[in-house]
Amino acid sequence: MEHLLKLSSLTPDEIIHILDVADEYKRLHKAGTDPKDLQGKAIALMFGKHSTRTRTSLEVGIYQMGGLGTYLSAADMQIARGEPIQDTARVLGRYYDAIVYRTFKQSDVDALARYSGVPVVSGMTDYAHPLQVLTDLMTVREYKGKLAGLKAGFVGDGYNMANSLIVGCLMMGMDFTIACPNGYRPSADVLFFAREYGDHFKLTTAPDEAARGADVLFTDVWTSMGMERETERRRRDFSGFCLDAARMALAKPDCIVQHPLPAHRGEEITPDVFETHADEIFDEAENRLHVEKAVLGILLAGK
Structure with a gap:
């Protein structure tokens, strides 16, 4: 693994390795013996989108591993005044050992990886959210x-979370059903990827189909960052796509629920x-926290 830009660039073995390393870091953290695998390493945390969990977990995790994480608001950097992303990449790559970039365009993260000369991790784009799905x-x-x-089900918007969940769950041997309204389908290339898995993948407009017999149900907000002007229209379009008690009753009795947060109670759940x-x-x-430490440990410490 050279970068983490989207899950489809990884192999199933690489995903399992990340999960195994994350499990080990979590065990060591609970035991109070965080290894200092990032000692002497500096990681740029470049954010063009607001964040609670991604920013704080990265800052804490890098500190626990003995490294330096520098928060960089894209709005305060020269790219906000027109500096090309490739120039920012080549500068940061000479200062830092790795870069995490949370932004809107997937192409900007890809360009950062192409020009920086150091490992780049996607902290989220409009296309993918690999850290969250790991x-x-x-x-x-x-x-x-x-x-x-x-059996996994997703009820909601076929946006970045859905794109990454489809790839990650199918690669891990899970059956995956996604229910989203017409006009909110996942990306075409992700649906093309899913075709290789035949009957293990299903796309539907019926939320009950995603819930029926599920071991795990995923959901996410109906209005993601940058879409605030669409809020009222999306509430209408997603009417009936809420994870409620009646829908949960269709799943297996021990079904778990996953939500990346923040949650809009009364809308998607x-x-x-x-x-x-x-x-x-x-x-x-x-x-x-533990997944991000694992990704950085693998990229920078050869874990």
């Missing part, structure tokens, strides 16, 4: 003891379903 896979494996053979599954959701939030 976290989801880690959490599901913790709760279920395996990934292969599980009801307050009672959220609170019933809060332990799973906040274990998921904690696991971002």
Whole structure:
């Protein structure tokens, strides 16, 4: 693994290795013996999108591993005044050992990796959210003891989370059904990827189909960052796509719920379903810390 830009650039073995390293870092952290695998390393944390979990978990994780994480708001950098991304990349690559970039365009993250000369990790784009989905896979494996053979469902927008979940779950041997309204389908290239998995993948406009018999159900906000002007239209379009008690009753009795947060209770998930599954959701939030440490440990410390 040279970079982490999207999950489809990894092999199944590489994904499993990341999860195994994350498990080990979590075990060591709980034991109070965080290894200093990033000692002397500096990581640029470049953010063009707002963040709670990604920023804080990276800053804390890098500190725990003995490294330096520098938060860089893209709005305060020269790229906000027109500096080409390739020039920013070549400068940061001479200062830092790795760069994490959270932004809108996938092409900007790809360009950063092309020109920086150091490992680049996507902290999220409009196309993909690989760190979050690796976290989801880690959490599901913790709760279920395996990934292969599980039935996963997603109810909501076919946006970045859906794109990455389709790839990650299918690569791990899971069946995956996504339910989204017409006009909110996942990216065409992701659907093309999913075709290789035949009956293990299903795209539908019926949320109950995604929930029926599921071992794990995923959802996300209906209005992502940058789409705020579409809020009211999206609420209308996604009417009936909420994870509520009736829909959860269609899943297996021990079905878990995963949500990347922040959650809009009463929209994509009801307050009672959220609170019933809060332990799973906040274990998921904690696991971002361990997954990010694993990715950086593999890229910079040869873990």
